Amino acid sequence: MNDEIEFRSDVTVELVRSQASDGDVLFAARVSTIGEQTLERAGDDEELEKRDRGLINFLMRDRHGTPFEHNSMTFYVQAPIFVFREFQRHRIASYNEESGRYRQLRPAFYVPAPERRLRQEGRPGKYEFHPGTPEQTALVAEEIRGASVEAYGRYQRMLDAGVAREVARMVLPLNIYSSMYVTMNARSLMNFLSLRRLVEGSAFPSFPQREIEMCAERMEELWAERMPITAELFNRNGRVAP
Template sequence: MDVELVQQLATDDMICMAARVSTIGNKVQERDEQKDRGLINYLMRDRHGSPFEHGALTFRISAPIFVVREFMRHRAGMSYNEESGRYRQLEPVFYIPDDKRPLVQVGKAGAYDFKLGTFGQWWTTDEAMRTAYAVAWEQYQHMLAEGVAREVARSVLPVGTYSTFYVTCNPRSLMHFLSLRTKTDDATYKSFPQVEIQMVADQMEDEFKRLMPMTHAVYVEHGRVAP
């Protein structure tokens, strides 16, 4: 999974300035790290969410189509643009999990876990995916060579095909996304994301932590609940 932060305007200071305008109007705000942290803690604790909407982070993400579709379930505060198989020939880049990706589901939906599986199961998965991808790509190329429109030919490509998209979000919507697409022991509300989308979410969280260390720390302290 390839995640790149390409543009950002997101700081802890902006959260505090947005929150304090309600009480001080157009007065100049003085920076005080201890008071700022206390304010962010109060906003997060009591779920005063609107100050966390002042900021923007834009990511370019390349991931399998099944991850992209799962990602785009998140709509509030998210803006998307994705490459189109109608307008360009897609690239032969396909997802194949490595031998550390759990393969065997245990339990039931909503309360299940995964185990690694055997070497034989991994080998079967790897071989089946490579075979299916090779056949699908061959047929895709064949249709294009025969003059079939790209928007029709792409139908044979599997959801393991990589796609690239841009997503822009504010810090509040990013925290909501992370609360659902990461799996951690310190979360108030446990989430069970698919491994592949968590691989994307983890990289996005690294950037969030780097850009807004105070907000991120308070978010974690309060059980990773978006305000």
């Protein structure tokens, strides 16, 4: 196999399955006061009344988190392995990832886009990033491309010699792409978003690596299309996961 090496500067995030609406929050919350009649209102997003918004706002503000768990979103993600390492620290989610033991990994490698900020200033936990000089930008592209080509060549030579994939992959770098399905509910997604996006107005600002933030941005867009009121009130309440 002599695949062309692909360099990418993006991530892929698609919502492949979901059952998620603002109504799902309301029906779960109201069982405490009106029992099973709440099912009749489930999913009734277009007609959400002021009082319904008020209830979601109360749940969000006072951190009554469990009504935000009665929904499900499955995302398909393609991103470099260094992003997956961070992603999979979020334990309240379900993951299935492609295997480097059962298939040959595709030669797709991440290289930062020229506009990606390269210089880090500040202290751990509160870094600021600034644009690189033209020389730094060129150096980063050259070194990352060169290392990727070199590593994939070594990987392929071992495979061609009959070495097992699980052994040959040991030379591959963290910027090789992987793919996975990840399933979360809105509560765990809000926790993920509060930590993996830096958004003005956050009560507890976080300073994530840019590449996982690119995944989080797209996930938030897809989620907000399905649960617009919950997403809006998450923002209005300082992006604190309930």
